[in-house]
Amino acid sequence: MDPLWLKIVHVLSAAVVLGGSIGIGFFMWRADRGRDAAIVAATGRIVMLAEALLTAPAVAGVAATGVLIAGAYGLSLWRGWLGIAMALLAISGLCWAAGLWLHGAAWRLAAAAAGAGTPLPPRYFRLMRVWYRLGWPSTLAILGVFGLMVLKPAL
Amino acid sequence: MDHLWLKAIHILSATLVFGTGLSIAFFMWFAHRTGNARLIAATARGVVVADAIFTAPGVIGLLATGFAMAGNLGVPILRGWLAFALALFVFIGCCWLPVLWLPARAWRLAARAAAENAPLPASYRRTMAWWFWLGWPAFLAVVAVAGLMVLKPAL
Numbered sequence: 188m189d190p191l192w193l194k195i196v197h198v199l200s201a202a203v204v205l206g207g208s209i210g211i212g213f214f215m216w217r218a219d220r221g222r223d224a225a226i227v228a229a230t231g232r233i234v235m236l237a238e239a240l241l242t243a244p245a246v247a248g249v250a251a252t253g254v255l256i257a258g259a260y261g262l263s264l265w266r267g268w269l270g271i272a273m274a275l276l277a278i279s280g281l282c283w284a285a286g287l288w289l290h291g292a293a294w295r296l297a298a299a300a301a302g303a304g305t306p307l308p309p310r311y312f313r314l315m316r317v318w319y320r321l322g323w324p325s326t327l328a329i330l331g332v333f334g335l336m337v338l339k340p341a342l
Numbered sequence: 343m344d345h346l347w348l349k350a351i352h353i354l355s356a357t358l359v360f361g362t363g364l365s366i367a368f369f370m371w372f373a374h375r376t377g378n379a380r381l382i383a384a385t386a387r388g389v390v391v392a393d394a395i396f397t398a399p400g401v402i403g404l405l406a407t408g409f410a411m412a413g414n415l416g417v418p419i420l421r422g423w424l425a426f427a428l429a430l431f432v433f434i435g436c437c438w439l440p441v442l443w444l445p446a447r448a449w450r451l452a453a454r455a456a457a458e459n460a461p462l463p464a465s466y467r468r469t470m471a472w473w474f475w476l477g478w479p480a481f482l483a484v485v486a487v488a489g490l491m492v493l494k495p496a497l
Contacts, residue, residue: 210396334350
């Protein structure tokens, strides 16, 4: 396939990875701020759906088209600016995987509290605090990758 | 400013418009599908805020960097593929402006239904139908603009 057609899919997928994650963090943060277990559990469920139906396919799309585009231009994935981008993506991916686990554990607590009509337990907020904190390095790493992809500096 | 930095900001702005916009629509749609007036009211309120703090700055960033880049390169903005992209941009704007007040209206109607413990009114369903059917052409037009920006076809 023409690398430019792959590039369209690559850019749109990357926009869903970064932009979608910003939306996910925003809606979860608003729900958590309200401290209403029913709203938190229901919003948390939509967050899981968004990770599965938006973020995961977009990550797969970025990776597949990225490897194909690099191949089309004969670029090594492990050298120069592309190597640094891969390292940043690994950091972001680790934060994301940890975030999926943390959010799953927190969501079960929220769903139990919503079902029982009790307030959210302190452990819920402890888990989510780590989830939000992990969002920062993950987002900054992706921003760095965006910069590298556009500037393609000689490194 | 250096052209590539403008391009990086341009792509990040497009990420806010497309990626965050898509996740905003995702949250609104899945909240809507639950039929839970309290969740819908909380989410629609978040949509109004997210449109103001993510989508609106993204649109401004896109236009500012887009015009600056076209100026740098001496590309006439009312000719060829760029003219098509701008026409689509105006079309997207026409779909998107009502999308600003439709969630605000959905929020008020859902919040009232939640407060009165009443079912969601028919006016809420109509509001969401408009939101849904204006969102699709805008989404497809955004994808088309991204395609034009990458392919830059001779038109």
